[in-house]
Amino acid sequence: MATPDFGPGVGEVFGPTHRDGGPELVQLLTPEGERVEHPEFSFDLGDDAIKGFYRDMVLTRRIDTEATALQRHGELGIWAQLLGQEAAQIGSGRALNTQDFVFPTYREHGVAYTRGVDPLRLLGLFRGVDQGSWDPYANNFGLYTIVIGAQTLHAVGYAMGLQRDGVVGSGDPERDAAVVAYFGDGASSQGDVNESFIFAASYNAPVVFFCQNNQWAISEPITRQSRIPLYQRALGFGFPGVRVDGNDVLATYAVTQAALERARNGSGPTLVEAYTYRMGAHTTTDDPTRYRLSEDVEHWKLKDPIQRVKVYLTRHGLVDQDFFDEIEAEAEQLGVHLREGCKAMPEPTILDVFDHVYTEQTAELAAQKAAYSTYLDSFEGAH
Amino acid sequence: MATPDFGPGVGEVFGPTHRDGGPELVQLLTPEGERVEHPEFSFDLGDDAIKGFYRDMVLTRRIDTEATALQRHGELGIWAQLLGQEAAQIGSGRALNTQDFVFPTYREHGVAYTRGVDPLRLLGLFRGVDQGSWDPYANNFGLYTIVIGAQTLHAVGYAMGLQRDGVVGSGDPERDAAVVAYFGDGASSQGDVNESFIFAASYNAPVVFFCQNNQWAISEPITRQSRIPLYQRALGFGFPGVRVDGNDVLATYAVTQAALERARNGSGPTLVEAYTYRMGAHTTTDDPTRYRLSEDVEHWKLKDPIQRVKVYLTRHGLVDQDFFDEIEAEAEQLGVHLREGCKAMPEPTILDVFDHVYTEQTAELAAQKAAYSTYLDSFEGAH
Amino acid sequence: MTKMTLAKALNAGLRRSMEDDPKVLIMGEDVGKLGGVFRITDGLQKDFGEDRVIDSPLAESGIIGTAVGMAIRGYRPVCEIQFDGFVYPAYDQIVSQVAKFTFRSQGKVKMPMVIRIPFGGGIGAVEHHSESPEAQFAHTPGLKVVACSNPVDGYWMIQQAIKHDDPVIFLEPKRQYHADKAEVDETATPAPLFTSRLIRTGSDVTLLAYGPMVKTCLASAEAAAQEGKSVEVIDLRTLSPLDLDGVFESVRKTGRVVVAHEAHTNLGMGAEISARIMEECFYSLEAPVIRVGGFDTPYPPARVEEEWLPDLDRVLDAVDRTLGY
Amino acid sequence: MTKMTLAKALNAGLRRSMEDDPKVLIMGEDVGKLGGVFRITDGLQKDFGEDRVIDSPLAESGIIGTAVGMAIRGYRPVCEIQFDGFVYPAYDQIVSQVAKFTFRSQGKVKMPMVIRIPFGGGIGAVEHHSESPEAQFAHTPGLKVVACSNPVDGYWMIQQAIKHDDPVIFLEPKRQYHADKAEVDETATPAPLFTSRLIRTGSDVTLLAYGPMVKTCLASAEAAAQEGKSVEVIDLRTLSPLDLDGVFESVRKTGRVVVAHEAHTNLGMGAEISARIMEECFYSLEAPVIRVGGFDTPYPPARVEEEWLPDLDRVLDAVDRTLGY
Numbered sequence A, B: 001m002a003t004p005d006f007g008p009g010v011g012e013v014f015g016p017t018h019r020d021g022g023p024e025l026v027q028l029l030t031p032e033g034e035r036v037e038h039p040e041f042s043f044d045l046g047d048d049a050i051k052g053f054y055r056d057m058v059l060t061r062r063i064d065t066e067a068t069a070l071q072r073h074g075e076l077g078i079w080a081q082l083l084g085q086e087a088a089q090i091g092s093g094r095a096l097n098t099q100d101f102v103f104p105t106y107r108e109h110g111v112a113y114t115r116g117v118d119p120l121r122l123l124g125l126f127r128g129v130d131q132g133s134w135d136p137y138a139n140n141f142g143l144y145t146i147v148i149g150a151q152t153l154h155a156v157g158y159a160m161g162l163q164r165d166g167v168v169g170s171g172d173p174e175r176d177a178a179v180v181a182y183f184g185d186g187a188s189s190q191g192d193v194n195e196s197f198i199f200a201a202s203y204n205a206p207v208v209f210f211c212q213n214n215q216w217a218i219s220e221p222i223t224r225q226s227r228i229p230l231y232q233r234a235l236g237f238g239f240p241g242v243r244v245d246g247n248d249v250l251a252t253y254a255v256t257q258a259a260l261e262r263a264r265n266g267s268g269p270t271l272v273e274a275y276t277y278r279m280g281a282h283t284t285t286d287d288p289t290r291y292r293l294s295e296d297v298e299h300w301k302l303k304d305p306i307q308r309v310k311v312y313l314t315r316h317g318l319v320d321q322d323f324f325d326e327i328e329a330e331a332e333q334l335g336v337h338l339r340e341g342c343k344a345m346p347e348p349t350i351l352d353v354f355d356h357v358y359t360e361q362t363a364e365l366a367a368q369k370a371a372y373s374t375y376l377d378s379f380e381g382a383h
Numbered sequence C, D: 001m002t003k004m005t006l007a008k009a010l011n012a013g014l015r016r017s018m019e020d021d022p023k024v025l026i027m028g029e030d031v032g033k034l035g036g037v038f039r040i041t042d043g044l045q046k047d048f049g050e051d052r053v054i055d056s057p058l059a060e061s062g063i064i065g066t067a068v069g070m071a072i073r074g075y076r077p078v079c080e081i082q083f084d085g086f087v088y089p090a091y092d093q094i095v096s097q098v099a100k101f102t103f104r105s106q107g108k109v110k111m112p113m114v115i116r117i118p119f120g121g122g123i124g125a126v127e128h129h130s131e132s133p134e135a136q137f138a139h140t141p142g143l144k145v146v147a148c149s150n151p152v153d154g155y156w157m158i159q160q161a162i163k164h165d166d167p168v169i170f171l172e173p174k175r176q177y178h179a180d181k182a183e184v185d186e187t188a189t190p191a192p193l194f195t196s197r198l199i200r201t202g203s204d205v206t207l208l209a210y211g212p213m214v215k216t217c218l219a220s221a222e223a224a225a226q227e228g229k230s231v232e233v234i235d236l237r238t239l240s241p242l243d244l245d246g247v248f249e250s251v252r253k254t255g256r257v258v259v260a261h262e263a264h265t266n267l268g269m270g271a272e273i274s275a276r277i278m279e280e281c282f283y284s285l286e287a288p289v290i291r292v293g294g295f296d297t298p299y300p301p302a303r304v305e306e307e308w309l310p311d312l313d314r315v316l317d318a319v320d321r322t323l324g325y
Ligand SMILES: Cc1ncc(C[n+]2csc(CCOP(=O)(O)OP(=O)(O)O)c2C)c(N)n1
Pocket: A107, A146, A147, A148, A183, A184, A185, A186, A187, A188, A214, A216, A217, A218, A278, A282, C029, C058, C060, C082, C086, C089
């Protein structure tokens, strides 16, 4: 995104209104599948890791397409697609250590997968059987957050907890931990998100703010939220910001890795803007044709995050057909798991609703539950 | 304030974490009373204007000391002192045109004075007889705002109204208008204030964000709110920020003037950080000895905003004793006006409370009022 | 006369308000090209331009806070909150700024603002999309709160709210948006905004509802009639101020009252209405006022929402219980 | 046994909680060196360090939102909101996040958080410093809401709230902070947190209050006694969940009820309590439940606040009115 015109005289009067803030776009693998060097970031894992990323992205996309199909078949009420954001999520997710903790939005299906959350569990919220059934502590992956931006403050608070637990800057890689707060370009306008920047800077909290700038907040383009590149928001709060090609899994991994390292060793927060694109609709209920041009979408198709890795792997003969076949087979299995598992998900019952409002049920709620149960029984036979 | 250490490796990894953002501190009149040049800002009014500013500041300080005394004598419940911030308020206030609009905090007594609001009216809120009795439309000076930061959004909305009224960038100086949002260093942490930056940038609204960084938010130092100079916050939102010596009335006037001009001609928002110091307590109920050193205060006494102008005027023989005597006499009058006027302020009556909840009294409130009035009558004679 | 859904009626009402008064502005998330996620502002930006139908950054406090400034400047902003659960980031601006401006300025500053909130459940949505926040706003002096229940009211009430000089929280039963069509006579003279309406006469029980529960309660009254119970139904329409004279009159006749809403029962509108009925009709009551509301739990997952929400049977059951006294 | 004001008792209670459990953290504006504007956290940062008594940036949503994260990490944050009127910027985090975490995680995530709010009026402050926001929180499932009225309760209730695993909105009658001293026995066994307490027995009228109104109501009961009226007074203490069994018992005895609070009458706690009493004690009521509350206007300028707030005479008048039935 170009720097906007701040009108006449600004140059002379106030000097340039913002700086570059680092490499405009960190890229290590071009859309054409060429590895390129970057002065500040490098991908130092081997080709096996790249193969792994490829597999991760294919499976992640499969989760997304299966879920989308399940919604079309009425098995899900709604689904938030991640199509096009696979590299941003796998690259960042794979940079995490077990002891790190993630605070996601509602679209981090790929990150959830990297944390080892059974993708099936992700469907519950969208099917309407629960509001997130995975245990946040089992995989250090928090529940999805629907209220835009709210989780970024939770992330900073959790990071402040890490500081108090002495697991930041201890120098022990097994011990030191960090937090990643995921959010979108639209979310960057919320007060909570900006307050999370304030708190993180004030306490130098070990948190990585990972913004997936997919160019859209439902129907609103990024330009409505910010007239300068989003990563530069960090400059206003006194911590580093960097823009990475969010469709480049290698670059995303490398940049997130560096940011996480800073957090873990006590150097504080970083804003990572993963520059990507929402290839699908906002959700399955959205109709993007009302507000954006198909040309844009076509343009971004050429930057597909999976395709460029495939080209790289094949061009350099790093994989054979079996490699792709195996992954395809795995994806098939995953599809079956999701399709069958979704339909088999246990239905909630209304009486359960009274049970977890508080850690222990109050007399008031016990009474409401009992009364409603008696009422329901009164229909037995009746109908 | 120095740039904080962002920990090892940031330099190489992300490049410098922030830029200077313009002259670190714009100053045109030193604490010693010397006029100095600045590459980008100049004060182009004559010495008469400076004499006027001197008078304004002396009278403003008098308003403050009288009100503080009135509080001590129990005539006011509380008072928010501006001691030390006279130049920031007079310099910015005098840069305004009649058609500009101001959204103040609770400490803008000097700005109110420049707008022509009778200082006596400022006492009502603190005496507890009203919540602001001046007509915001009479002087284009809004009511005081107690909820930190809330007014900054109002300012942006008003500015968006100006844009729709075609009084921005019309080229007609009689017509073009801007808005000033006053707020403090502590307020800069509020979500609302950051959202006001977002909206102002998004719509390029004609607003000047005037932050009086008086170094304290009650007991909390500025470093708790921001680890980089506050004016640089603007860089994260894509509009210019500048730090001015808030104890230098000439520089504050010049910078605010330039920022207002940008706003009026359609170039959009500017953040002005007036670097100053809260010489008094947060309010008359506060006890600063609990949290700050008297050395600090002593240090800042040397930067007194009024003294430096006095030195300038006298050293260059621009004024004689009569000048000071006349102002002193005027201040005396003002003191009398405030002391007598305060005690004479009409007391509110409980029954009035029901009258302006809505533009027209509802039947419900009319009934509550009637019932209470009957109840009150029942005591007549009784007691 | 045109047949319209509630969604279309609100859209038509907004359009007419914008035609009538150039000071009327619409602001919110996705209200422009998209026409809002429920299409209530469909086509308005195209016809009135981006200066009058404003897509806002994603920040509710920002939407309401800037609307306050626009109102001070003389505009009449109509803000759309995308879903009930997302009004809370703007709560401070609404209760501390919007609600108090007229009072603290002793009438010098008016706040002619409308805050449209699609509210209530029953659409199979995820969490935070099915809340009923009305009681919290009704508890706040300085705000007015109304809820429409059908296309005709939607068409007129939105126009009346926009013309009104006090801030109005305008609640739209999202479940009804695309449900039933009704004939809207654009030439009719509507009832005043802040009035309740008797919509079915009866002699045994008085049934009170607003918004999404009106339809349910009418159905319950119908079913009760089958069983020979005569139920009078009143659409409250205005929640703050309440217009209860007609209700008291009805209660003096029936002696029995059921009040229904989707909001949590505890401290919901039913609590206030029950208390006032006792204060005004103490000797006429044959039975305690019975409240049928959402349970005192967070709104549940969609798969059980229909059992969580008060429905025909639960209202009917309440009617029977009050008759049991 | 030590004689303490409410302020000192709360400070002592906080101190003891921090000694007992290293996971207890305090966060808020000016809670450190200053000890809070009311000095409730006085000396705690000095003794427990800046990591456990945290001065926060000036942002309430940030305070509560980060506290949520700390709670998820296993801490027990105690957040101070400087004044009642400043809790609203954090309203979204409180009602949509804090209140719902346990429910949506089916109990996997606990929110052992205390949000301390100095509430109510009568201290001659400017606007936004004398609000009574309790009803809005009590209407929100997932939150618990309590109000202390005296030093002894202050000392114990704050410790119980901190030990409790659900989020607790802890209301402190700021007007009472430095008012009366009372003997606090640090070795006693306190009553359970979520219970109301009978504090004066009587036979003619049941008088219900909490927080700042308890003292007023006891004085009214005393005055009524002079006139030969026997008034029973109950300190509700817990507003969510309500503990009304003792209240119902009392009502069955007296048949007459007056409920008092500073909050706006419309949809205040009195509405819910009135509705429940009618539901439970319909045939025992000799008169409608009478509510004495703040008027349905914004909180007024300080010079008239004493006339705006329910006082001894207004409560007494209500007692007479209910006896008039
Ligand atoms: C506080 C709040 N306001 C509005 C919404 C409705 N909403 C859901 S997603 C969305 C857009 C979010 O855009 P972005 O942050 O860019 O994330 P993306 O959906 O593109 O991943 C909106 C407005 C919400 N969920 N929460």
